[in-house]
Amino acid sequence: MTLTQKDWRQLRFPILGLGLAMIAAGLLASFADQYRTKQEQALQIEQGLYNQARQKFESSGQEKETIIKYLPEYNRLLAQGFIGEERRIEWIERLRKIHGQYNLFSIDYSIGQQERYQPSFIINAGNHIINRSVMELKLDMLHEGDLIHLIEDLHQETPPFLVRECEITRPIGADIDSKKMTANLKAVCEIDWITLRDPELGKGL
């Protein structure tokens, strides 16, 4: 059966109707599928939250013990400045204090911009955000004990930090004479000044 133009005119509306029906059916099914997928994703999220809530409740006894055990230390770290904003002024003041205390030669310092940090040696940071500022200390020394005193005193009076690297050099062929008040050695150290952000404060960053 060959179709003429007149026949096609007759078929025009049914074909158009079929096209519209296919589009409408496709759109409807697609919309329904998207809605279903959205609901399924919402369910997964809610199930995750429920599991967390259940686990939290189930471990509530243990949590109480945890709070009792760790709260004093946490408060100490909070007071020390390990948690919260870096206290750079205090740090520099302590550095100056140690410098004066041990009659050290001049100490050059530089503190870099704070950045997010995810070190491999910290497995579980909880909800905390870990930040670090890379600090460089350069100092001339009478002997190597100056560096040890400096770092140990800083450890005692400042929040925990990581001395990542130190390079101590002596001019080739020169002999160390600790009785003369001259700089026999040079030291350059890189320190990771690590601080934690409170989870709630961290959201704003």
Add this chain to the structure above:
Amino acid sequence: MLGSSQKLILCITNQSLTAGLWHGSKLQSYQVFENHDEDYTAFSVFLSKHKDVNVYLMVDAIEEDYKLEALPHTTGSARREIVARKLSQFNRNSTYRAAHYINRDKNKRKDDNFLFVALSNADFMQGWMDSIRAEHIPLVGVYLLPMVSQVIVRQMKLMSPHILLCERLSSGLRQTYRHNGRLRMSRLTPMTNVKPAQLSYFYLVEIEKTRLYLLSQRLIAAETPLQMILPAIDETSDDIAKSISQDQGIECKTVDILIFAKNSNISQDVVKSHPELLHMQLLANGNIPDNLAPAELTKTHNIKNLCRNINLVAILVLMAGVLVSGIYFFQAYQTKLNIEETVAKKEKQLQQYELVAQNYPETPVPGPDLKAAVKIAGAINQETPKKMMQVISAALKGAPEIAINRIRWMQTNQLDIKDGNESAQGNSAAQQVAGTPESALRQIGFINAEIRRFKGDYRAALASASRFANQLRANPSVEQVKILQEPVNVSSLANLQGSTRDENTAQRTPAIFKLKVVLKSEESESLE
């Protein structure tokens, strides 16, 4: 949109046209139009009132041709082609023709048997067909009355192998020969001026003519037991049957066609006055035989049918879409219920937790975060280069000829780090995968040293460096010592330059060497 259940069934004879309007399988009304101009006009008016109703056209005419043909067994397009070619050969001039498949031969060739039927002259239909064309009526097909009457034989279960069905119709006496229930031949004889008293004789004469024709066409043999079937409309049929049986010696059987009509859902009275209405009723009941009309005549119906099918597909597509969407929405609804249930359970857990948490000491962050913060502080190694220096000092006691020029001390978890590398910042400690065995920080030192007062005795210098390395290794805190650079490179793979007067010259090349020392981790030390 999908078409009504109304059908218009027409029966054209050489003298008139009977038009019946069916609703489903129920005859609503019928009208008879004679073969003259006034009735043609009336028929056009009648058609214009039923423009969208499908029309089935049945022909009861004298001008019919039948021919039995055996064709090679084929299927699909090959079969269509061979049948079309044979049809052209059978009746080239006829517009209305068809090939009716009968059966397949049981002989070796297993040919297909076809009965070719045609209207040899369709001039008597012209007036009616012009009206149908003019009104663009959807003509479903053109059928021969004897092909419809096959249904009567089949439904009345008339099983004799050789049947001659003699029907008295408005157009005359229709004799149809059937072999094993299949149509082989039919002929119509007008019954003009036949008085009731002459009926038996008329039947006798016409049946004899038919029998002789069948013999001549070798459709039957002389001894073939032919059974005559007379559909009885009135009481004269029994007399005729009796007369034929006595005079011709042919088995003659009457069947009550009025009861059959009643069973076929048509009034006995209308069948009595217009017997062809029974055949029309059978068509209305869905017994559609082979169509004789060419494609161009049924095009209107085919297009309409195509439109209807497209609309049907559109509705099905839409329904499928709605159904699939419905299933999805139902699943989404079920999921939503699950979400609500989960949320309620979560809220309950949180409430229970809040109740328990009221007894907790006041804390700025939850317990796990407290613990994490304290553990992080503990994990930050508070080491200084002190230990490395102590190890080196201890080793130097046994090697006073060695002077240290440089110590590069670092805490890293990359044991293969090289002295020339960038510091461990970021690209070592930070990038390591958390929780790997290498995640613990280790103290590594690169020591640049030289032999004091070196006088060119390379052998002694090598021995001193080696001894110093061994002193370091002997320290229980040391895990690994590696000499990265000897005081002199005696390898065959490197160049070696110098002077035999080195020992006497004031300026000598210093004997410097380089070591890498890895200290044990605190954990492994404590295990030991």
